[in-house]
Amino acid sequence: MATDSLGGLFAAGAGASINVSPASVEKPAPEADENQPVHDVIIVGSGPAGYTAAIYTARANLKPVLFASSVSPGGDLMTTTEVENFPGFVDGIQGPELMTTIGAQAERFGADIRYEDVEQLELDGDTKKVILSDGSVHLAKTVIISTGSEYRKLGIEGEQRLSGHGVSWCATCDGFFFKEKELAVVGGGDSALEEALYLTNHASKVYLVHRRDSLRGSEIMQQRVFDHEKIEVIWDSAVKTINGEDKVSSVTLTNTKTGEESELTVEGVFVAIGSDPRTALVAGKLKLTDAGTIAVDGRTSKTSIPGVFAAGDVIDPTYRQAITAAGSGCVAALDAQHYLETL
Amino acid sequence: MSHQVTDANFSEEVLSSDKPVIVDFWAEWCGPCRMVGPVIDEIGEEYAEQVKVVKLDVENNPATAMKYGITSIPAIYVFKDGEVAQQTVGAKPKAALVKEFAEYLQA
Numbered sequence: 001m002a003t004d005s006l007g008g009l010f011a012a013g014a015g016a017s018i019n020v021s022p023a024s025v026e027k028p029a030p031e032a033d034e035n036q037p038v039h040d041v042i043i044v045g046s047g048p049a050g051y052t053a054a055i056y057t058a059r060a061n062l063k064p065v066l067f068a069s070s071v072s073p074g075g076d077l078m079t080t081t082e083v084e085n086f087p088g089f090v091d092g093i094q095g096p097e098l099m100t101t102i103g104a105q106a107e108r109f110g111a112d113i114r115y116e117d118v119e120q121l122e123l124d125g126d127t128k129k130v131i132l133s134d135g136s137v138h139l140a141k142t143v144i145i146s147t148g149s150e151y152r153k154l155g156i157e158g159e160q161r162l163s164g165h166g167v168s169w170c171a172t173c174d175g176f177f178f179k180e181k182e183l184a185v186v187g188g189g190d191s192a193l194e195e196a197l198y199l200t201n202h203a204s205k206v207y208l209v210h211r212r213d214s215l216r217g218s219e220i221m222q223q224r225v226f227d228h229e230k231i232e233v234i235w236d237s238a239v240k241t242i243n244g245e246d247k248v249s250s251v252t253l254t255n256t257k258t259g260e261e262s263e264l265t266v267e268g269v270f271v272a273i274g275s276d277p278r279t280a281l282v283a284g285k286l287k288l289t290d291a292g293t294i295a296v297d298g299r300t301s302k303t304s305i306p307g308v309f310a311a312g313d314v315i316d317p318t319y320r321q322a323i324t325a326a327g328s329g330c331v332a333a334l335d336a337q338h339y340l341e342t343l
Numbered sequence: 344m345s346h347q348v349t350d351a352n353f354s355e356e357v358l359s360s361d362k363p364v365i366v367d368f369w370a371e372w373c374g375p376c377r378m379v380g381p382v383i384d385e386i387g388e389e390y391a392e393q394v395k396v397v398k399l400d401v402e403n404n405p406a407t408a409m410k411y412g413i414t415s416i417p418a419i420y421v422f423k424d425g426e427v428a429q430q431t432v433g434a435k436p437k438a439a440l441v442k443e444f445a446e447y448l449q450a
Binding site: 069070071072073078079096117133163164165166167168170172173174176177178246247268 | 370372373374375376378379382401402408412413414415416417418430432434435436437438
């Protein structure tokens with residue numbers, strides 16, 4: 001598995017990812033009501049990609065229905081603070097405000113945003129079925145998948161066991177609990193740097209643990225980290241275990257060059273090592289790439305099934321920025337529109 | 344909105360309750376907490392017979408959160424007979440929470 005990929009744009013926080021229940025056991029899809037409408041477009045997922053696809057398809061008068069999930073509409077940006085690199089905002093904008101605004105822009109043109117969870121998709125054939133967690137079935141000629149990505153776990157001893165007791169994925173949610181305490185942030189991309197900087201508001205000391213000898217985040221963020229008196233970067237180090245009985249008391253680090261082990265006393269560990277595409281809904285249905293993203297045809301959003309398009313982090317193993325996701329959502333909207341014209 | 348409890352009345356409201364109690368540990372500045380809040384309210388209304396559902400604002404009531412070693416919110420705990428019976432962290436859809444807490448929601 002790749003190590004730190006570029007983090008989502010200042011993305012932080014497991015809590016806020018787009019929530020779709022994985023269809024672990026494939027059930028036969030419930031039957032749709034015969035009289036129910038067949039929508040032109042259903043969009044699954046509500047980050048920058050989904051909302052932008054909604055703006056474009058709504059302006060094309062395709063009356064998109066967007067399922068935004070019940071508890072994490074707006075996607076990863078909902079748990080970030082300042083977003084400084086989204087074009088159009090000279091002074092920056094708060095992540096939640098940005099997402100609320102883009103959603104409102106889609107609604108202005110008639111997009112139907114629903115706070116419900118998609119549980120299952122049936123994508124074959126001319127009419128696609130989108131099944132929600134309440135069992136209701138919704139039909140569409142096209143489906144745009146923009147389910148984003150989910151935070152990668154370290155997969156080490158102590159991580160799961162101490163989750164919620166010192167191990168965290170959301171600095172803005174949990175920084176409060178670490179007032180005047182010493183913390184470790186694991187990762188080296190923009191999201192890790194953003195978390196480390198945010199956590200200095202609460203913590204007395206933040207160790208940024210990174211497995212390489214240089215950071216991956218943007219220059220401006222790196223400089224802020226290097227200049228910050230409370231942040232100390234621990235280079236060439238991987239976290240081997242997270243230790244503590246009822247709560248985190250330390251981490252064991254392995255030097256990635258020498259193999260030497262050391263113990264770092266911290267009361268909290270924030271994991272920001274990138275994310276993986278959220279493909280549970282389409283596993284076994286759409287072709288995926290080796291990187292685990294949904295495979296699309298060239299620069300388009302066309303998946304392996306006609307009428308099914310994908311956009312945003314779920315197709316992007318590389319860039320994963322709010323603005324690239326938004327651009328990708330636009331591509332999917334235009335591809336869906338074109339497909340509908342050929343029917 | 345569900346009943347708010349405090350550090351001062353936690354023992355009486357939660358630990359001494361006859362019924363199991365679901366406690367939603369939350370804070371105003373926590374985005375996922377605001378998202379899952381209404382879901383917790385719904386569960387409280389729907390399963391009012393079986394469980395008591397309350398919320399605790401950790402910012403104004405840090406002692407209880409500290410006592411239970413809570414460092415991530417939303418944290419949703421089930422207390423039974425004064426003890427922690429189950430816990431989950433993060434905003435989850437209603438169906439997922441109902442499934443996790445099924446043991447305490449049965450009629």
